[in-house]
Amino acid sequence: MGKGAGAKQARRARRSAAGDAGINPRQACPCGSGKRYKACHGAPGGVTEVAVARPFEGLAGECELVALREFVPSATVQLKLASDPKRPVTLGTVLPLASAGLVRGDGDEAAFIGLQVQTRSLDISRDIARAILWTQDANPGDVLSVVSQDDEHTERLQDILDVDAPFEPEIHDNFNWWLAPDAEPTGDVALSLERANEAIMPTKRVGDAAYWTLAGDKAYLRWVRPEPEEELMAALARLSAAGGLTLGEGSKYAGSFRAHGLLVPVWDLDNEMHAREWEQPVAELGARLTEALVDKPLTSEERRARDGLIGRQVTIR
Structure with missing residues (x-):
């Protein structure tokens, strides 16, 4: 076999492997x-x-984890580990200098891990689990810049977290939770904190895995849904065909994107309305969506609606 034929075969094999992985x-x-x-x-x-x-599949907090990983700027949640930890661990969206983990010094010794970090493997769940395990043996003041891939830990979040534990993040207006009480930032941490606080976009949780965000003069609702994509798209199509795919006056369905195996519908919102004004519309739409998740064929009108919705999908992860 010639070199050219061998190279073509290798390229075909790589394309096949990428296709199998959905990449x-x-x-x-x-x-x-x-x-x-x-x-x-x-x-x-x-x-x-x-x-x-779907790196977070099987966890009660799967949808919230996707939201915190992809678009919630500042949030924390106390993690419930399956076994008694040496020290409690708090998950944060972003840590100082985009670190993967840290243990505070100055007698505080609180442990944090970051969710919005660069990963070196193709399994975010395993990387975050490694960061959690690192905090248990780290010394006060230690910082984990990037999760190492050269260790013996193969556990995933599903192995070390209580998979059924409630997962309700606390949303913050700034990143001051980086610091221990009464602590004053210095050096690179102070600069990182200042820049992060200046860039933060106002964000509020208005329902389970549903987040209102004000980005300049535009407001959005992004809602991470747990349903399989095909079932969810059918339900959205039924609502769209019936005129029910709305959050009411001042809202417009914008499209959806995929992130970590889940679909995230997005609505454009009236930017003059307060976040809490969308809580009831979100709950009402959620109820309509539940009713629309039925196992029956789509009508011709609903199929056309589904085709239009699919045309407004993108994948970010």
């Missing part, structure tokens, strides 16, 4: 390297690990 070879590699998949984990002789499509 476009020309898209950014899910590992967070910034390279295209074909030049990173999809490269010849590269890492053969397959991306985990």
Whole structure:
């Protein structure tokens, strides 16, 4: 066999593997390297690990974890570990200098892990679990910049968390929770805190995994849904065909995106309305959506509505 034929076979094999993993070879590699998949984990002789499509599947907080990972700027939640920890662990959206983990010093010794971090593997669940395990043996003042892939830990979040524990994040207007009570930031931490607080977008939780965000002169609602995509799209289509895919006056369905295996519908909102004014409309839409999740064929009108909704989908992870 000639070199040209061998190269073609290798390219076909890589394309096949990428397709099996649900990854476009020309898209950014899910590992967070910034390279295209074909030049990173999809490269010849590269890492053969397959991306985990739903890294948080099986956890009661799956939808909230997706939201905190992708678009909630500042939030914390106390994690409930399956076994008694040496020290409690708080999950935060972003830590100082985008660190993966830290243990406060100055006698505080509170442990934090970051969710919005660069990952080196294709399983975010495993990387975050490694950061949690790191906090248990770290010394006060230690910082974990990037999760190491060269250790013996293979546990995932599903292995070390109480999978059924309630998961209700606390949403913050700033990142001052980075600091211990009465502590004053200095050096790089002070600069990072200042920049983070200046860039934060007002965000409020208006329902389970439903978040209102004000971005400049525009407001949005992003709602991470737990249903399988095909079932959810059918339900959304039924509502759309019936004129019920709305949050009421001042709202418009904008489309949806996929993140970590789940679908996230998005609505444009009246930016002059307060976040709490959307809580009741979200609850009412949720009830209509539950009723629309039925196992029956779509009508011709509903199929047309579904086709239109699918045309407004994108994938970010």
